[in-house]
Amino acid sequence: MDKREQLVRAAFRLFYEQGIHAVGINLVLQETGIAKKTLYHHFSGKEALVAAAIRHRDDTYLAWLSQRLGSVPSGESAILELFNALDDWFHDRVPEIDHFRGCFFINASAEYGDRNSAIHQACAEHKAKVAELIRSHVEAMSVSEERVEDLARLIVLLKEGAISVAHVQGNLDAAREAGKSLQGLLGG
Amino acid sequence: MDKREQLVRAAFRLFYEQGIHAVGINLVLQETGIAKKTLYHHFSGKEALVAAAIRHRDDTYLAWLSQRLGSVPSGESAILELFNALDDWFHDRVPEIDHFRGCFFINASAEYGDRNSAIHQACAEHKAKVAELIRSHVEAMSVSEERVEDLARLIVLLKEGAISVAHVQGNLDAAREAGKSLQGLLGG
DNA sequence: CTTAAAGTAGACAGATTGGTCTACTTCTGT
DNA sequence: ACAGAAGTAGACCAATCTGTCTACTTTAAG
Numbered sequence: 001m002d003k004r005e006q007l008v009r010a011a012f013r014l015f016y017e018q019g020i021h022a023v024g025i026n027l028v029l030q031e032t033g034i035a036k037k038t039l040y041h042h043f044s045g046k047e048a049l050v051a052a053a054i055r056h057r058d059d060t061y062l063a064w065l066s067q068r069l070g071s072v073p074s075g076e077s078a079i080l081e082l083f084n085a086l087d088d089w090f091h092d093r094v095p096e097i098d099h100f101r102g103c104f105f106i107n108a109s110a111e112y113g114d115r116n117s118a119i120h121q122a123c124a125e126h127k128a129k130v131a132e133l134i135r136s137h138v139e140a141m142s143v144s145e146e147r148v149e150d151l152a153r154l155i156v157l158l159k160e161g162a163i164s165v166a167h168v169q170g171n172l173d174a175a176r177e178a179g180k181s182l183q184g185l186l187g188g
Numbered sequence: 189m190d191k192r193e194q195l196v197r198a199a200f201r202l203f204y205e206q207g208i209h210a211v212g213i214n215l216v217l218q219e220t221g222i223a224k225k226t227l228y229h230h231f232s233g234k235e236a237l238v239a240a241a242i243r244h245r246d247d248t249y250l251a252w253l254s255q256r257l258g259s260v261p262s263g264e265s266a267i268l269e270l271f272n273a274l275d276d277w278f279h280d281r282v283p284e285i286d287h288f289r290g291c292f293f294i295n296a297s298a299e300y301g302d303r304n305s306a307i308h309q310a311c312a313e314h315k316a317k318v319a320e321l322i323r324s325h326v327e328a329m330s331v332s333e334e335r336v337e338d339l340a341r342l343i344v345l346l347k348e349g350a351i352s353v354a355h356v357q358g359n360l361d362a363a364r365e366a367g368k369s370l371q372g373l374l375g376g
Numbered sequence: 377c378t379t380a381a382a383g384t385a386g387a388c389a390g391a392t393t394g395g396t397c398t399a400c401t402t403c404t405g406t
Numbered sequence: 407a408c409a410g411a412a413g414t415a416g417a418c419c420a421a422t423c424t425g426t427c428t429a430c431t432t433t434a435a436g
Binding site for chain 2: 112131153157159160161162174177
């Protein structure tokens with residue numbers, strides 16, 4: 001396999017498991033068995049590797065989520081499927097997106113707290129894409145047009161809240177609870 | 189002032205601003221002008237200092253929040269005040285809890301991702317206290333007893349979601365939006 | 377077949393990390 | 407007054423960090 005790809009995958013996994021600042025370049029090299037020179041041939045430095053790991057996760061995660069939401073009729077069922085998907089993620093039933101350790105983008109933003117940093121901005125862009133994906137499914141629901149934005153925002157808040165509660169508190173059922181809450185709000 | 193207290197305050201501020209792994213012990217010493225020996229007299233190591241910083245933030249934050257929620261009649265108005273307080277925090281109108289950089293406990297949990305770690309557990313305990321504070325105010329609302337838990341959970345999810353969206357996305361109005369959503373759900 | 381790109385191992389550099397230690401001074405309670 | 411706790415400055419240590427470099431080998435394309 002492409003050495004660059006190997007490095008990015010290993011870097012992502014380690015950064016996600018242990019934190020970015022806690023993982024040194026040498027560990028990534030050791031895990032992959034790739035030479036240091038090769039890493040610095042592909043990346044200008046650690047920060048470029050971090051950026052690549054983020055882009056990698058952006059791709060993987062969005063592919064997974066949009067596939068899940070696309071597997072049911074668009075609209076309300078897709079929104080409920082969102083919380084099913086999160087539930088699967090929290091309970092490690094989705095091998096292709098790794099053992100749950102919270103949201104990689106939230107975690108990375110914690111370490112790169114300055115909103116002007118390139119890393120933080122890449123995280124914000126990922127979140128904007130996910131929000132847009134959700135909004136597009138809300139648009140397909142039978143709600144008045146002017147409520148679409150409000151409802152989409154509410155769903156995003158519930159989703160982000162569930163991720164945070166699941167990780168920090170260890171309440172892995174947070175997504176199911178959020179989904180039930182939402183269902184109650186929509187149905188009743 | 190007590191040297192120990194000075195160290196904890198400076199450590200918290202630096203950890204919150206720059207991240208825990210990104211801040212070395214020497215920076216804390218430099219900022220406070222305190223000798224290294226003194227730090228190691230009070231703390232067994234960096235991790236103990238981190239733990240103290242978390243306890244410090246736990247105290248400060250909970251004191252601030254419960255005071256805010258206690259400043260209005262308990263019940264629905266206290267819950268709405270919660271989102272006013274968050275809005276003030278996000279917009280840096282609360283000097284005593286420092287320039288907004290997301291939730292320190294979420295950020296720390298990102299760096300100490302293992303839920304068995306003492307640091308992560310301390311963060312979870314803080315969140316449990318805040319959730320209990322919220323639950324106690326929901327209990328004072330005019331909702332059927334069996335809905336108290338569900339409503340409290342919903343509010344916690346909205347709050348955590350707002351913090352995450354405000355920090356990662358930079359949408360500092362997330363709390364106001366969350367509050368409006370909730371008001372709509374309660375009133376309509 | 378040749379040539380350039382991509383790869384290897386690993387020594388090395390300079391900075392920084394958390395933490396220890398010595399020798400000395402200041403503060404505080406009895 | 408005096409003992410012990412708490413403080414000081416900063417040298418020092420071993421480990422680790424990112425990043426550079428040399429010298430050599432493999433791989434792939436024209």
